[in-house]
Amino acid sequence: MTIIDTHAHIYPDKIALRASQSIADFYEMPVVLDGTVGTLLQKGAEAGVTRHLVHSVAVTWERAASINDFIAAAVAQYPDKFVGFGAMHPDHPEMEKELDRILALGLKGVKLHPDFQKFMLDDPAALRLFEAMAERGLPLLVHTGDHRYPYSTPERMARALDHVPRLKAICAHLGGWSVWSDAWKMLAGRENVYVDTCSSLYALTPEEAVKIIHRYGADKVLFGTDYPMWDTAEELARFMALPLTEDEREMILHKNFERLMGEDKA
Numbered sequence: 001m002t003i004i005d006t007h008a009h010i011y012p013d014k015i016a017l018r019a020s021q022s023i024a025d026f027y028e029m030p031v032v033l034d035g036t037v038g039t040l041l042q043k044g045a046e047a048g049v050t051r052h053l054v055h056s057v058a059v060t061w062e063r064a065a066s067i068n069d070f071i072a073a074a075v076a077q078y079p080d081k082f083v084g085f086g087a088m089h090p091d092h093p094e095m096e097k098e099l100d101r102i103l104a105l106g107l108k109g110v111k112l113h114p115d116f117q118k119f120m121l122d123d124p125a126a127l128r129l130f131e132a133m134a135e136r137g138l139p140l141l142v143h144t145g146d147h148r149y150p151y152s153t154p155e156r157m158a159r160a161l162d163h164v165p166r167l168k169a170i171c172a173h174l175g176g177w178s179v180w181s182d183a184w185k186m187l188a189g190r191e192n193v194y195v196d197t198c199s200s201l202y203a204l205t206p207e208e209a210v211k212i213i214h215r216y217g218a219d220k221v222l223f224g225t226d227y228p229m230w231d232t233a234e235e236l237a238r239f240m241a242l243p244l245t246e247d248e249r250e251m252i253l254h255k256n257f258e259r260l261m262g263e264d265k266a
Contacts, residue, residue, distance in 0.1 A: 002254040005044065005232070006053040007141070007172060007198040007224025011035045012070055019056075020228045026116070033228035037074055041081060043232040050254070052227070053083045055111035055141065061089035064098055072105035083261070085109040085141055089117055090125035096132050108261060109139040114151035116143075121156035122163070130164040139168035139260065141196075145176025145183055154179065154186040161190060168192045168260065170222060174200045174212050184215040194260060197252070198224035201238040210242050218248040222257050 011019040016035035024031040033039050037054075044052055054074060058064040067087040075084040086102035088095070088110045102110065110133055114121050121142070133140060144152050154176045161169060175195045176183025180203070187193050195216050201209055213221050225235040244252070258264045 001048070001250075003047075003049045003236070004051045004053070004223065004254045004257045005049050005225045005227070006170070006222040006257050007196050008040055008052040008054050008227040009035060009056055010037050010040060010054045010071070010074060010227075011056060013038075016228075023229065029229070031228050032231050035228040037078075040227050040232075041078070043227070044081070047233040047236050049232060049236070051081055051083060053085060053141070053224075053257070055085040056087055057111060057113040057116050058087035058089045059116055061092040064088055064092060065101075068098070068102055068105060068107065072107060075106065083108055085111045086138075087111060088129060090119050090123060090129045092129075095129055099132055099136055099138065102138065103136060109141060111141045113143040115146050115149045118151065120151055121153070122159040127160060127163050130160055130167045134164050134166040134168075139170065141170045142172060143177070144171040144187075145173055145179045147178045154183040158186040158190075161187075161193065165192065168194075170194045170196055170260075172196050172198060172224070172226075174209070174221075175216070178203075180204060180208075180212055184212055188216045194220050194222055194256065196222040196224035197239060198226035198235070199229055201235070201242075202230070206242045210244060213242070213244070213248075213252075218244065218251050219256060221252045222260075223253050 013036050020031045020035040056067045058067055064087045071084040075082045084107045086107040092098055144154055144157050171187055174180050175187045223239055225232050
């Protein structure tokens with residue numbers, strides 16, 4: 001079975017543990033794995049994962065270039081295992097130049113985390129970034145939802161998508177971490193919106209998760225682990241326990257991502 005993990009954070013070995021711990025501190029939750037490329041590959045192989053979408057977050061705009069170099073190098077080293085998304089920040093003074101460099105590096109989209117990066121999803125600077133991404137055909141993978149902060153609310157994401165309807169967006173955590181039951185009301189039914197399953201299945205019953213998946217449509221949902229937050233095999237087991245049809249599983253595990261990325265040539 002083809003399995004694509006569409007949400008995996010990776011870090012250089014020398015800072016991986018520290019970066020992973022910062023995630024744990026932010027969410028006041030334990031992080032299971034260490035954030036290194038080697039552990040991701042090992043755990044992915046043990047779980048039967050075919051490929052991973054890898055990325056990281058530029059907490060400040062100054063970090064974007066080095067992160068993009070690192071992600072591109074990881075993809076170049078493991079081209080059969082990794083698809084890479086670049087890092088960006090709405091405050092970047094040469095935003096369009098760095099987006100062009102992301103494309104030149106062979107990266108396929110952009111990852112943002114408004115709560116880490118401290119910007120509102122519907123800020124004018126964010127909207128300019130989204131417009132520039134849409135012009136270049138770069139999809140967005142974005143953390144959405146956190147009941148503690150105003151930055152990444154599904155409502156703000158919906159307003160941004162209304163402003164830039166051409167933007168293809170993967171709204172992580174079933175569209176709204178910790179606000180799952182409301183996020184779909186803002187985001188479901190939009191042609192260019194996908195959601196992923198990561199850091200959600202631990203908090204929802206299988207029946208609740210499937211109900212939300214069906215709100216979006218199984219053809220708009222992607223499987224993700226949120227590495228290093230969770231053990232890869234355990235997160236896959238949570239997904240496989242959902243009462244879905246085999247066709248729905250196959251769509252979520254790989255077909256939807258392949259379609260989004262233009263890899264389905266049939």
